[in-house]
Amino acid sequence: MELTSHNLKSNVKDALGNAQLQKALSNVPKGFIDKRAKAAAALDEFEALRDKGREIKDHTLANLDLYLQAYEQKVIENGGHVHWAKTAEDARRIALEICQKHNAKTVTKGKSMITEEVELNEHLLENGIEPVETDLGEYIIQLRNEKPSHIIAPAIHLNQGQIEEDFRRVHTHLEDDRDMSEPETLLAEAREVLRKRYFEADVGFTGANFLVAETGSSVIVTNEGNGDLTQTLGKVHVVMASIEKVVPTLADCSQILRILARSATGQDMSVYTTFSTGPKREKDPDGPDEYHVILLDNGRSDMLGTEFEEMLRCIRCGACINHCPVYHSIGGHAYGSIYPGPMGSVLTPSLAGVEKAGTLPNASTFCGRCESVCPMRIPLPKMMRHWREREFEQHLQPKAARYGLALWAYFAKRPKLYRALVSFAMPALSLLGGTSKRISSLPLASGWTKHRELPAPEGRTFMQAWAQREALKQEAK
Amino acid sequence: MSENNNPKVGLFVTCLVDLFRPNVGFSAVELLEAAGCDVDVPRAQTCCGQPAYNSGDKADTKEIAKQVLDAFSDFDFVVAPSGSCAAMIKKHYPEVFEDEPEMQAKFKALSEKTYELVSFLTDVMFITQSPGAFSGSVTYHDSCSGLRELGVKEQPRKLLKNMDGVEIREMNDSEVCCGFGGTFCVKYSDISNAMVSKKTQNIDDTGADMLLAGDMGCLMNMAGKLKRQGSKTQVRHVAEVLAGKLDGKPISGE
Numbered sequence: 072m073e074l075t076s077h078n079l080k081s082n083v084k085d086a087l088g089n090a091q092l093q094k095a096l097s098n099v100p101k102g103f104i105d106k107r108a109k110a111a112a113a114l115d116e117f118e119a120l121r122d123k124g125r126e127i128k129d130h131t132l133a134n135l136d137l138y139l140q141a142y143e144q145k146v147i148e149n150g151g152h153v154h155w156a157k158t159a160e161d162a163r164r165i166a167l168e169i170c171q172k173h174n175a176k177t178v179t180k181g182k183s184m185i186t187e188e189v190e191l192n193e194h195l196l197e198n199g200i201e202p203v204e205t206d207l208g209e210y211i212i213q214l215r216n217e218k219p220s221h222i223i224a225p226a227i228h229l230n231q232g233q234i235e236e237d238f239r240r241v242h243t244h245l246e247d248d249r250d251m252s253e254p255e256t257l258l259a260e261a262r263e264v265l266r267k268r269y270f271e272a273d274v275g276f277t278g279a280n281f282l283v284a285e286t287g288s289s290v291i292v293t294n295e296g297n298g299d300l301t302q303t304l305g306k307v308h309v310v311m312a313s314i315e316k317v318v319p320t321l322a323d324c325s326q327i328l329r330i331l332a333r334s335a336t337g338q339d340m341s342v343y344t345t346f347s348t349g350p351k352r353e354k355d356p357d358g359p360d361e362y363h364v365i366l367l368d369n370g371r372s373d374m375l376g377t378e379f380e381e382m383l384r385c386i387r388c389g390a391c392i393n394h395c396p397v398y399h400s401i402g403g404h405a406y407g408s409i410y411p412g413p414m415g416s417v418l419t420p421s422l423a424g425v426e427k428a429g430t431l432p433n434a435s436t437f438c439g440r441c442e443s444v445c446p447m448r449i450p451l452p453k454m455m456r457h458w459r460e461r462e463f464e465q466h467l468q469p470k471a472a473r474y475g476l477a478l479w480a481y482f483a484k485r486p487k488l489y490r491a492l493v494s495f496a497m498p499a500l501s502l503l504g505g506t507s508k509r510i511s512s513l514p515l516a517s518g519w520t521k522h523r524e525l526p527a528p529e530g531r532t533f534m535q536a537w538a539q540r541e542a543l544k545q546e547a548k
Numbered sequence: 549m550s551e552n553n554n555p556k557v558g559l560f561v562t563c564l565v566d567l568f569r570p571n572v573g574f575s576a577v578e579l580l581e582a583a584g585c586d587v588d589v590p591r592a593q594t595c596c597g598q599p600a601y602n603s604g605d606k607a608d609t610k611e612i613a614k615q616v617l618d619a620f621s622d623f624d625f626v627v628a629p630s631g632s633c634a635a636m637i638k639k640h641y642p643e644v645f646e647d648e649p650e651m652q653a654k655f656k657a658l659s660e661k662t663y664e665l666v667s668f669l670t671d672v673m674f675i676t677q678s679p680g681a682f683s684g685s686v687t688y689h690d691s692c693s694g695l696r697e698l699g700v701k702e703q704p705r706k707l708l709k710n711m712d713g714v715e716i717r718e719m720n721d722s723e724v725c726c727g728f729g730g731t732f733c734v735k736y737s738d739i740s741n742a743m744v745s746k747k748t749q750n751i752d753d754t755g756a757d758m759l760l761a762g763d764m765g766c767l768m769n770m771a772g773k774l775k776r777q778g779s780k781t782q783v784r785h786v787a788e789v790l791a792g793k794l795d796g797k798p799i800s801g802e
């Protein structure tokens with residue numbers, strides 16, 4: 072997908088003016104926030120598990136090379152293949168080669184953000200292979216030729232009526248007068264349509280929530296069971312996952328699983344948690360003939376050892392997005408990158424470069440709600456600030472903002488001069504407010520006065536008034 | 549300075565209180581004095597440095613932080629009528645000096661004696677009763693830094709409840725950001741506007757006479773929006789109500 076983060080402001084305008092989107096977004100907080108809060112409150116050890124999760128991932132990241140090697144070895148022992156992809160392009164190429172080797176015409180896909188990151192679908196299509204998304208949300212946006220607007224709820228920007236329209240447009244073989252008024256009927260219809268496709272598919276792609284070094288397993292969690300069908304019905308199962316998904320042991324994996332679904336949707340566990348460990352063995356009743364893992368780096372190893380390393384703890388639960396008031400206002404597409412919300416505002420500059428995506432870490436009030444719910448305790452605001460530091464060092468901020476800041480800092484560092492200036496300026500500004508004590512427009516402050524009044528200052532500054540109080544006190548003595 | 553055993557409190561006025569609502573500063577002074585503190589206000593203060601810090605300008609942040617450190621070295625406590633400025637000094641200054649262990653130690657000491665005003669009154673001075681008198685209905689917005697970085701939530705409510713005649717009407721989503729965010733509100737004014745519009749809706753829905761919070765930035769943002777929408781809700785810093793200093797102009801203007 073073409074990164075449009077640099078157009079954030081115009082993306083935001085479009086999003087705010089889009090009534091359908093705003094209606095869909097109004098459901099986001101309701102759908103997630105209370106459920107997570109209840110799930111977290113119901114588990115005594117929830118906070119302790121967050122600490123544990125952080126510990127597990129920090130340890131893994133400190134020894135990432137070792138665990139990746141161990142994982143690779145296990146996969147090979149199990150009869151699978153491991154491919155290392157340094158870049159998105161590498162990952163696409165490897166995936167295509169596997170498909171072509173098997174003469175694949177269609178491939179099914181479980182929900183996977185990594186295949187979105189590397190734009191696998193586009194690449195397969197260009198090469199004559201049809202990808203079929205099997206997750207309901209992904210299926211819907213595929214019909215609409217859109218990108219996901221949320222990492223766990225890709226079609227959350229849509230209302231039911233829009234989805235009904237799409238289904239009627241595409242599923243022309245079904246009766247016109249069918250009832251599609253309930254979400255369940257939409258799900259059932261998608262299932263029905265997709266069932267056939269599973270059997271036609273030559274290759275099944277999934278992502279991974281975890282890669283377990285101890286066993287060589289890849290783990291996915293879903294609520295629809297589509298991932299299971301994707302990976303067992305095709306002749307070939309390809310897992311595409313990024314390198315930081317590895318955890319040392321099954322025990323580590325299950326610790327983190329306990330906070331993943333609770334943070335994401337408020338469920339104790341997702342409906343399906345599926346472990347796949349290599350191709351079909353001799354006595355297995357089903358399973359793929361071949362099992363491949365494509366391990367994507369795409370900039371992640373460059374984050375190791377930097378102030379952004381902690382971002383690699385992310386388990387893609389979406390809690391930070393669900394709780395973000397900026398996301399609630401503009402939705403996922405406006406961010407102009409595949410990863411939206413707070414996690415995207417930290418990750419996207421790492422993957423695409425801060426010069427291209429520097430707007431994202433700036434579009435935050437640092438309200439801290441994301442960090443307060445992140446199961447892996449990732450200090451998201453702090454890392455967004457680190458991006459701003461990089462921007463500042465590289466002089467990437469707009470000139471007006473830079474000069475404005477420099478001028479302000481000049482005075483802020485010189486208290487006497489600052490006093491002289493504000494003692495003069497504030498009474499003047501106060502006069503401008505007139506008796507109503509508010510200012511409706513002010514040059515240089517239009518960002519403020521476009522949407523709000525500026526409360527006029529009282530007049531004298533506190534410091535002036537305080538000095539007078541102290542002087543009077545002295546006199547009285 | 550003081551010949552008694554009263555704690556010596558240095559008031560960190562905050563730039564917005566200094567410039568826009570000195571009445572809030574004097575309310576803070578009254579509250580602190582009523583709680584038995586000797587209060588002084590060092591002249592050499594301007595701002596806590598958040599505009600620089602949040603713009604990625606670490607060098608200026610450091611200089612401003614050092615200025616604050618020097619200005620407040622003689623006090624037992626540093627108190628600010630703002631959650632975000634207090635959190636800047638308490639939580640972020642030590643972080644900024646992570647690469648200078650010696651300086652960091654000094655900032656950790658400063659951190660330990662720095663508090664947000666209302667939580668200082670309740671948690672350190674063990675105040676349960678405030679000196680002011682006010683009757684009417686109020687709704688309270690939890691500013692982000694105070695809430696999430698300093699744990700300010702029940703303290704102001706406790707003091708307000710103990711005032712005769714004050715009725716607290718909680719708004720929906722009182723813990724959700726109002727959209728101020730320092731320079732964010734001018735850099736991304738459209739997003740900020742969407743956020744503050746939800747906030748003012750929640751405020752209006754309570755029907756309360758007055759909106760209170762503990763941070764001037766958020767208050768000016770919400771007051772400015774309420775005014776633009778023609779709302780009659782008065783907007784004040786919680787310190788003004790607790791001190792009963794309601795003669796000054798409300799932040800919402802007239």
Ligand code: SF4
Nearest residue numbers: 385386388389391445
């Ligand atoms: S940053 Fe934290 S809250 Fe956000 S998706 Fe990742 S793990 Fe979840």
